[in-house]
Amino acid sequence: QLQLQESGPGLVKPSETLSLTCTVSGGSISSSSYYWGWIRQPPGKGLEWIGSIYYSGSTYYNPSLKSRVTISVDTSKNQFSLKLSSVTAADTAVYYCARHSHSIFGVVTYTYFDYWGQGTLVTVSS
Amino acid sequence: SSELTQDPAVSVALGQTVRITCQGDSLRSYYASWYQQKPGQAPVLVIYGKNNRPSGIPDRFSGSSSGNTASLTITGAQAEDEADYYCNSRDSSGNIWVFGTGTKVTVL
Numbered sequence: 001q002l003q004l005q006e007s008g009p010g011l012v013k014p015s016e017t018l019s020l021t022c023t024v025s026g027g028s029i030s031s032s033s034y035y036w037g038w039i040r041q042p043p044g045k046g047l048e049w050i051g052s053i054y055y056s057g058s059t060y061y062n063p064s065l066k067s068r069v070t071i072s073v074d075t076s077k078n079q080f081s082l083k084l085s086s087v088t089a090a091d092t093a094v095y096y097c098a099r100h101s102h103s104i105f106g107v108v109t110y111t112y113f114d115y116w117g118q119g120t121l122v123t124v125s126s
Numbered sequence: 127s128s129e130l131t132q133d134p135a136v137s138v139a140l141g142q143t144v145r146i147t148c149q150g151d152s153l154r155s156y157y158a159s160w161y162q163q164k165p166g167q168a169p170v171l172v173i174y175g176k177n178n179r180p181s182g183i184p185d186r187f188s189g190s191s192s193g194n195t196a197s198l199t200i201t202g203a204q205a206e207d208e209a210d211y212y213c214n215s216r217d218s219s220g221n222i223w224v225f226g227t228g229t230k231v232t233v234l
Contacts, residue, residue, distance in 0.1 A: 046212065046225060046226075046227055047161075047163075047169065047212050047225040047228070049225060052223070060221045060222065062222065096169075105176075108157070110176075111159070111223070112159035112171055112175070112214070113159070113161070113169070113214070114180060118168055
């Protein structure tokens with residue numbers, strides 16, 4: 001059974017860089033058809049897609065965060081990581097990592113997040 | 127980027143049917159996926175593609191799509207279905223993904 005686990009500091013100071021790592025177990029991060037994504041959820045609010053990465057390093061980012069986000073992958077450790085720079089209180093959220101599947105059915109590609117980590121709360125405060 | 131709009135809240139009597147909708151221009155080109163989230167838990171995928179359920183998701187959950195609207199239907203709602211539900215789809219540009227605003231489902 002595939003499992004994902006987020007790790008990183010739970011408290012980050014304003015203007016600093018938030019760094020999180022997602023460790024994948026029970027499967028290879030280098031499998032084709034799968035991207036790996038980060039999603040966040042501010043307290044009491046909805047879900048926001050941050051970005052996704054393929055094992056080759058190809059990335060897609062949310063345009064609203066693109067200038068501050070870097071997602072990277074380490075296939076040797078079966079991990080992928082998120083860096084969000086110049087954080088403010090508005091970046092306080094539960095951060096989830098997830099497998100971002102791309103499945104081809106005939107001529108159509110379905111995309112969906114089918115495995116999620118438990119989430120980790122990151123608070124931005126001095 | 128596109129937006130996906132959902133009704134903030136709906137209620138359903140135990141055992142009855144409820145439909146949750148998600149509207150957005152990108153849904154004319156891409157299928158939505160649907161997620162159930164209970165308090166303090168990570169979201170769970172319940173429907174993806176045309177109408178596909180992951181293993182372990184009860185068959186009372188079904189999906190459909192027409193024009194710019196995707197729908198998630200719960201037929202015979204159970205108490206354990208009370209949760210927040212989010213849709214997700216690609217943006218019209220194709221390489222950006224957007225979550226809907228979310229719908230809180232209350233089972234009466």
